[in-house]
Amino acid sequence: xxxxxxxxxxxxxALRPHAEDAFARELQALDRADDRPRPARWRLSPWAVAxxxxxxxxxxxxxxxxxYVGPRRLVEVAVSTxxxxxxxxxxGVPGTAKTWVSEHLAAAVSGDSTLLVQGTAGTxxxxxxxxxxxxxxxxxxxxxxxxxxxxxxxxxxxxTTARIEELTRIPADVQDSLITILSEKTLPIPELGQEVxxxxxxxxxxxxxxxxxxxxxxxxxxxxxxxxxxLPLPASAEAEVDIVSRRVGQLGRSLDLPAAPEGIDExxxxxxxxxELRDGVxxxxxxxxxxxxxxxxxxxxxxxxxxxxxxxxxxGDGVLRSGDVAAGxxxxxxxxxxxxxxxWQEYLETVVRERDGWKDFYRACRExxx
Ligand SMILES: Nc1ncnc2c1ncn2[C@@H]1O[C@H](COP(=O)(O)OP(=O)(O)OP(=O)(O)O)[C@@H](O)[C@H]1O
Ligand SMILES: [Mg+2]
Numbered sequence: 001x002x003x004x005x006x007x008x009x010x011x012x013x014a015l016r017p018h019a020e021d022a023f024a025r026e027l028q029a030l031d032r033a034d035d036r037p038r039p040a041r042w043r044l045s046p047w048a049v050a051x052x053x054x055x056x057x058x059x060x061x062x063x064x065x066x067x068y069v070g071p072r073r074l075v076e077v078a079v080s081t082x083x084x085x086x087x088x089x090x091x092g093v094p095g096t097a098k099t100w101v102s103e104h105l106a107a108a109v110s111g112d113s114t115l116l117v118q119g120t121a122g123t124x125x126x127x128x129x130x131x132x133x134x135x136x137x138x139x140x141x142x143x144x145x146x147x148x149x150x151x152x153x154x155x156x157x158x159x160t161t162a163r164i165e166e167l168t169r170i171p172a173d174v175q176d177s178l179i180t181i182l183s184e185k186t187l188p189i190p191e192l193g194q195e196v197x198x199x200x201x202x203x204x205x206x207x208x209x210x211x212x213x214x215x216x217x218x219x220x221x222x223x224x225x226x227x228x229x230x231l232p233l234p235a236s237a238e239a240e241v242d243i244v245s246r247r248v249g250q251l252g253r254s255l256d257l258p259a260a261p262e263g264i265d266e267x268x269x270x271x272x273x274x275x276e277l278r279d280g281v282x283x284x285x286x287x288x289x290x291x292x293x294x295x296x297x298x299x300x301x302x303x304x305x306x307x308x309x310x311x312x313x314x315x316g317d318g319v320l321r322s323g324d325v326a327a328g329x330x331x332x333x334x335x336x337x338x339x340x341x342x343x344w345q346e347y348l349e350t351v352v353r354e355r356d357g358w359k360d361f362y363r364a365c366r367e368x369x370x
């Protein structure tokens with residue numbers, strides 16, 4: 001297997017272009033090929049949005065690269081939810097592509113993934129509703145000119161998709177400012193005696209991490225306004241290897257790292273180690289092992305391999321080898337220096353050491369953890 005081609009356009013100087021720019025060519029091709037009905041202000045039909053996410057081939061020969069690798073049905077439910085008056089909540093453990101899917105959905109539906117509120121414990125109500133430009137407010141009093149709309153407000157008046165990241169980290173009273181927006185589709189501005197009414201096409205995608213203290217804190221009033229889609233961990237090792245090599249290929253290109261089709265064995269190894277430690281059992285189902293404290297998500301596997309590629313490119317012979325991924329794996333697994341270290345040592349001695357063809361990797365890991 002080789003590292004698959006990316007559909008991402010090159011030629012942009014941004015370190016990380018927005019999805020709608022990175023995949024502009026694919027979105028244009030879908031727009032041309034799409035003859036199905038589009039909901040109000042949608043750039044594409046629900047079918048084309050799902051194809052953009054899941055990948056496919058168009059009649060004109062354009063290949064749409066898969067952005068999300070996972071159950072088709074989940075994507076269909078997510079896309080069709082956005083065409084209703086209910087908002088979409090993407091839920092899952094860390095690294096299951098919630099943010100990634102949310103960005104691509106907004107890019108495909110509205111052509112704009114930038115109307116984003118990052119949820120934190122300190123997110124104020126202004127971030128969801130609106131704030132004021134104080135210089136203008138003091139000079140001219142409250143007016144529409146002095147008002148600074150939030151991304152949500154802009155999505156409402158433009159009939160586009162707003163995104164809220166990590167919804168359940170936002171304090172409950174601030175979260176509740178979404179209730180009126182989602183149920184009445186309006187945002188009152190009492191200071192002006194006005195309101196902003198959502199235009200057709202407006203909807204909201206929120207993400208939440210179910211490892212966070214979180215989702216139970218979502219008030220039931222708010223939860224009823226959302227359809228929840230749970231994004232699972234990759235079903236099989238092969239699926240996960242596919243995801244990791246795709247994303248590493250794309251990231252490597254934007255960092256000018258050489259493509260590393262020879263590195264597929266190391267990618268497979270990283271994924272195997274992560275899955276075994278995550279599941280608490282070896283892939284043959286024979287040996288139980290302890291799991292470390294941190295999450296070993298697909299996202300971490302991607303960064304371990306990308307870092308390994310950078311090591312190989314700059315300090316090695318350009319081929320991804322055991323020594324290049326060992327340090328990254330160690331760092332990802334041993335988060336808690338005491339407990340995780342024991343877990344890792346035990347895994348190295350009982351599993352890695354005995355495995356055929358894993359001698360180099362065993363040695364490299366021993367070196368790092370010594
Ligand atoms: N099933 C998948 N298909 C495609 N890419 C995936 C998949 N799972 C993980 N990824 C990749 O993992 C990376 C991390 O995903 P993302 O940041 O969206 O995770 P998240 O669920 O938002 O995590 P967190 O809870 O930490 O915010 C992305 O680069 C994404 O491409
Ligand atoms: Mg996220």
